[in-house]
Amino acid sequence: MGTIYDLAKITGFSITTVSKALNNYSDVSEKTKAKIVQAAADMGYLPNAHAQSLSTKRSWTIGVMFSEANEVGMMHPFFNAIIESFRKATEQQGYDLIFASRNLRNRDMSYLEHFQHRAVDGIVVICSDQMDKHVQQLIQSSIPIVVVDMDSTDCSVVFSDNLSGGTLAVNHLYELGHRLIAHIAGDMTIDAGLARIEGYKQAMDRLALPIPDGYLINGGFFSVEEGKQAMQTLLALPKRPTAVFVAGDQMAIGAMEAIHEAGLRVPQDISVVGYDDIEMSKYVTPKLTTVRQDTEQIGQHAANLLIEQIVNKRRVMTTDIIPVDLIVRQSTGPVTP
Amino acid sequence: MGTIYDLAKITGFSITTVSKALNNYSDVSEKTKAKIVQAAADMGYLPNAHAQSLSTKRSWTIGVMFSEANEVGMMHPFFNAIIESFRKATEQQGYDLIFASRNLRNRDMSYLEHFQHRAVDGIVVICSDQMDKHVQQLIQSSIPIVVVDMDSTDCSVVFSDNLSGGTLAVNHLYELGHRLIAHIAGDMTIDAGLARIEGYKQAMDRLALPIPDGYLINGGFFSVEEGKQAMQTLLALPKRPTAVFVAGDQMAIGAMEAIHEAGLRVPQDISVVGYDDIEMSKYVTPKLTTVRQDTEQIGQHAANLLIEQIVNKRRVMTTDIIPVDLIVRQSTGPVTP
């Protein structure tokens, strides 16, 4: 591999000139530049990123933080898809992602500390809840940051148009003739869940549909199991809904399971529409009607928002709302009399 | 944040002593160590990782490589689960993961070059095929490495006992009375797929079951779509199988879809057993019988194997085979006469 010192020795130039040649400075002649570049190629020279970072105070790394609240890590298909898209976008610009945790060689430390230690150029936080102390700390810091799927005016954020999403779902069900529409919501601590609730409420209100007691139920943290439980509660209601809008696909899948286990059919007895459009949605039985979040866009926008802050060396607080689509499949159907 | 120079100024000691105090050297008195540590805490001092790496030639980072062959990236639930488990294990030891790609600030470079540039302490490669030039290059290099889900004698590897897996599946079907057992295989370039084929063949042989023409079919790169297509081919066979062992859950889900679309039922008409036990397996209809791979173990073992090489500064070539389990659910049933 070798260093610029080796290169200097070989070519007979100073390390200064070598460095300049490698970095395309204008005050080095084409001829010597060619020589040096050639020598570098010959010996398979690669600059040491740490030395570069130390010297330039730019590490070309982006720290990514997952909340540990809901123990999903990077396993959740939705967040996972976002990260993948984010990664592609940032990679193209030359950034590497580093996944940091709260522990560093036995020392317990905050995410911020970890990121400071690693001297990342920027931070992306995925899958978090507003209240998380660590997230707040990150937002308060001076490191460029973008947070996904959360609402805040203190930093750049990008999330889906969850309000419209809720409305889309309810309207779809309404058009199919449903009037008894329940909502299995995400936990209230999650902005996205909250907005979907709001969308649901607004839509119901606009359609002049009452929300019976118990029709708005907390499904927790979007897991299949919690969705199933919530649905069971719903099924036990005196006046059972004919349709249910579920704030996440995994929960929706759980809900469908509960329905099936109760001896009912989807969509003949109960229609269900999910949220996210994770890959599996189109493979469960029946195929899930759902509100699609554009993970591709979300990831890209987040990347752009972050990189812009990094290169311009100033924090900006943009709120980027990505539109959603309703994907109609087979878990919703006309209400049966 | 500050540096050790600041700390030196504040406490009145030299940077040498500061550094030693922070690193628990024995030749600094308890009293001054206490002072320095206190001052460090007060100012929120954090060591700069790049400076440390530069000086110690240890970066406490591990590079992870995904093959780009089958465009799944980190989206595939199986590899994803492995990485997650790997991450937890390495984090605990103080390592951060860095996801590198083949491009670095416009320059096109190999994975090896990228990792050398970043000066990672070790490399884990996930989701690859034997033939990949980049993987080979990594294996040839002198950086500690472990590769997952691939067989090789040139480096440490960890993968599931795919041979037993294939056998397990076939025997299970046999016990249910099936004699016409087909296999939707993964592409032959993938070691794991190859081993499962071998397991299938051996089991069939041991049971004295012939493998009719067309019963062993290539399902490509484990996608739902490819599984579906393979199953359609199988269904078009003159003598249709009563059971099929599929080399991956996603393919199996596709296969079930094909079966359903053909107006047949699982398992009454055709039994199917998958491979992997991805999370969705227990939520599709019918719930998928499958060979479970222990992603938790795989990730941990990979982490241990890698870290051992890093700390002992010598490459070792261990082959670590992780046992698999058959998870019987509802996609398999007794053959119907």
Next chain:
DNA sequence: AAATTTATCGAAAGCGCTTTCGGTGAAATG
């Protein structure tokens, strides 16, 4: 021919940290 630009290069300092090695004064030993 003298004065001024211009092109090309290198010395040196600095980024923040580790580590070797030598130097103190105090305590222990004879």
Next chain:
DNA sequence: CATTTCACCGAAAGCGCTTTCGATAAATTT
């Protein structure tokens, strides 16, 4: 009391790179 040991500390070099600033020689201008 002289000598050896020990505990504690710091100077300095080094890790590999960037960047400022000055130096030199060649080219240009007057």
